[in-house]
Amino acid sequence: MSIHVIILKEKKPAKELLLELRKAQTPILNCDLVEPLDNKSDHENSNLDTSEEVFANxxxxxxxxxxxxxxxxxxxxxxxxxxxxxFGFIAGLSFSQMTDLKTFADMGFPNQLEKLLGGLVGMISGALGSFFSAGGISQEIVDDLRAIRKKSEEGFWLLILELPIGIEAPWALLKGIESLEIITLSKE
Known part of the structure; x- marks a missing residue:
């Protein structure tokens, strides 16, 4: 999937671009219009009739x-x-049953709970693994996000287009609007 972030001065060109993309029958997975972080710009467009709104998000x-x-x-x-x-619970339960260790029995727990406590320890390790392995993102993405956030803080609108894999972006339409910049992000 290819993701294009189009930076615009106001909301109206984004709306016009989306209408043009629909006329050209360009397949779009998702389209988000992100308002500026400063909330000072585009006051005249905030009074538009929302019944004709073309943005999904x-x-x-x-x-x-x-x-x-x-x-x-x-x-x-x-x-x-x-x-x-x-899976951590199943692995802990299996390990306790296969090894027949008496780790928890030596701590004073009943022998019958040995396998169940092994499963609970495995479950806790699965939770910790999910917490720590979901961490970071690449530095390239971080740099792009900083640039995008800075533009939003300066009062620019962001139009995020997600296109399916194998679909080339309609560059003629994208370059035809009054955009300041187009940032292409790749999503894995």
Missing amino acids: QSNFNNIKLLNPALARKDRQKTLATWLIP
């Missing part, structure tokens, strides 16, 4: 996972936890 900079690494990290942690916690 118009939101704040900090609510977009692509632009906010903390949101993306929490999402990765949840996804990893759904897999690692149950």
Whole structure:
């Protein structure tokens, strides 16, 4: 999937671009319009009739996972936890049963709970693994996000287009609008 962040001075060109993309039948997976962080610009467009709104999503900079690494990290942690916690429990239970160690019995726990406590320890390690392995992002993405955030803080609108794999961006339409810059991000 290719992601293009188009930086615009106002909301109107973004709206016109999306209408042109729909006329050209360009397949779009997701389209987000992100309002500026300073909230001072584009006052005349804030009074537009919302019934003719063409954007699926118009939101704040900090609510977009692509632009906010903390949101993306929490999402990765949840996804990893759904897999690692149950597998950690099964692995801990299996290890306790295969080795027949008396680790918890030596600590004063009943012998019957040995395997169950081994499973719980495995489950805890799965939770810790999901927390620590969901961490960082590449430095290249961090640099791009800094530049995008700076533009948003300067009062520019951001139009985020996600296109399917194998679909070339309609560069003629993208270059035809009054954009300041187009930043292409690749999503793995």
